[in-house]
Amino acid sequence: MLIRLDPASATPLFDQLAGSIRASIISGRVAAGERLPAARDLATSLDVNVHTILRAYQELRDEGLIELRRGRGAIVASAPRDFGDLTAAIDSVVAEARASGVPPAALAALIREAYQ
Amino acid sequence: MLIRLDPASATPLFDQLAGSIRASIISGRVAAGERLPAARDLATSLDVNVHTILRAYQELRDEGLIELRRGRGAIVASAPRDFGDLTAAIDSVVAEARASGVPPAALAALIREAYQ
DNA sequence: ACCTATTTGTCCGTATGTATG
DNA sequence: CCATACATACGGACAAATAGG
Numbered sequence: 241m242l243i244r245l246d247p248a249s250a251t252p253l254f255d256q257l258a259g260s261i262r263a264s265i266i267s268g269r270v271a272a273g274e275r276l277p278a279a280r281d282l283a284t285s286l287d288v289n290v291h292t293i294l295r296a297y298q299e300l301r302d303e304g305l306i307e308l309r310r311g312r313g314a315i316v317a318s319a320p321r322d323f324g325d326l327t328a329a330i331d332s333v334v335a336e337a338r339a340s341g342v343p344p345a346a347l348a349a350l351i352r353e354a355y356q
Numbered sequence: 357m358l359i360r361l362d363p364a365s366a367t368p369l370f371d372q373l374a375g376s377i378r379a380s381i382i383s384g385r386v387a388a389g390e391r392l393p394a395a396r397d398l399a400t401s402l403d404v405n406v407h408t409i410l411r412a413y414q415e416l417r418d419e420g421l422i423e424l425r426r427g428r429g430a431i432v433a434s435a436p437r438d439f440g441d442l443t444a445a446i447d448s449v450v451a452e453a454r455a456s457g458v459p460p461a462a463l464a465a466l467i468r469e470a471y472q
Numbered sequence: 473a474c475c476t477a478t479t480t481g482t483c484c485g486t487a488t489g490t491a492t493g
Numbered sequence: 494c495c496a497t498a499c500a501t502a503c504g505g506a507c508a509a510a511t512a513g514g
Contacts, residue, residue: 252482278498289484294499302461310499311492326452327466333445334470340442344471348464349420349433350442354450355460368501394479405503410480426480427511 241270241277245286253288257296265305265316276306276314357386357393361402369404373412381421381432392422392430418464 243260245253264270277285279293286293297314300306307315337347359376361369380386393401395409402409413430416422422430453463 254482280498290499291485292483295482297499302459303465304457304459304462308499309492310490311497313492313498326449326456326458327470329445329449329452330463330466330470333442333449334467336442336445337471342442344468346420346433347467347471348418350446351450351463351467352420352460354443354446355454355463370501396479406480407504408502411501413480424480425511426509427478429479429511 243282243286245288254292254295254299257286257288257293258299261296261300262303262305265300270316272316272318274316275312276316278313359398359402361404370408370411370415373402373404373409374415377412377416378419378421381416386432388432388434390432391428392432394429418461 241261241264243257245256247253249256251259261270261276270276276282276297279290279297283290283293297306297308300314301308305317307317309315333347333351337344342350357377357380359373361372363369365372367375377386377392386392392398392413395413396406399406399409413422413424416430417424420433422432424430449463452458453460458466
């Protein structure tokens with residue numbers, strides 16, 4: 241897995257990491273079931289702190305892209321999902337929210353509530 | 357704000373914290389617009405690390421319960437109003453997301469992206 | 473316009489716990 | 494029992510946004 245980090249960038253390292261890995265997963269460059277490098281190994285090879293890697297991994301876990309298990313590592317979740325018409329529904333929600341001047345944070349709160 | 361932590365508990369400190377504060381917000385014991393203690397202050401008074409507090413705060417922010425801003429602190433978000441049409445659109449998005457097994461965090465990420 | 477204090481954000485380092493294999 | 498690898502928590506440092514004088 242080819243990952244390049246720019247320490248000078250305004251976007252945080254852990255975000256660059258998550259973005260890079262996320263792209264690899266979605267594009268299928270890393271297959272489902274495959275294991276990502278151990279956090280400490282990746283940290284060493286990229287010369288960043290373990291926490292930075294773990295934070296990126298945990299973000300991807302929250303998005304459902306990977307599974308994290310102690311002793312096993314980070315495994316790419318099965319079925320890189322095709323979000324299909326979900327994106328269309330999202331677009332309409334966002335458009336509507338924009339029109340009513342609902343800020344992103346409020347929208348997120350509303351959606352979270354609806355989810356429960 | 358009365359917060360009690362049990363270091364011996366199986367549930368992590370940051371989760372106990374988030375849970376306690378979440379309950380206070382939802383029950384209305386802390387009003388919207390009110391400011392939570394500065395992370396460092398709370399850390400000192402509870403005798404835990406600042407990171408532990410910040411992690412709890414960030415969890416609550418992800419849930420839309422508070423807003424975090426540098427230099428300002430953690431402010432309890434205003435209760436989500438009823439946004440009319442928007443709620444219908446939200447319901448359909450959430451329904452689709454559920455059907456496709458898209459977890460809340462992933463949905464939030466997609467929406468954030470769409471918003472930009 | 474400037475400076476200072478406040479407060480969160482990120483990152484580094486270290487230690488210990490705990491589930492997995 | 495032992496090695497692996499994530500999970501949590503502690504500590505410290507500096508950056509960046511905010512607010513107030």
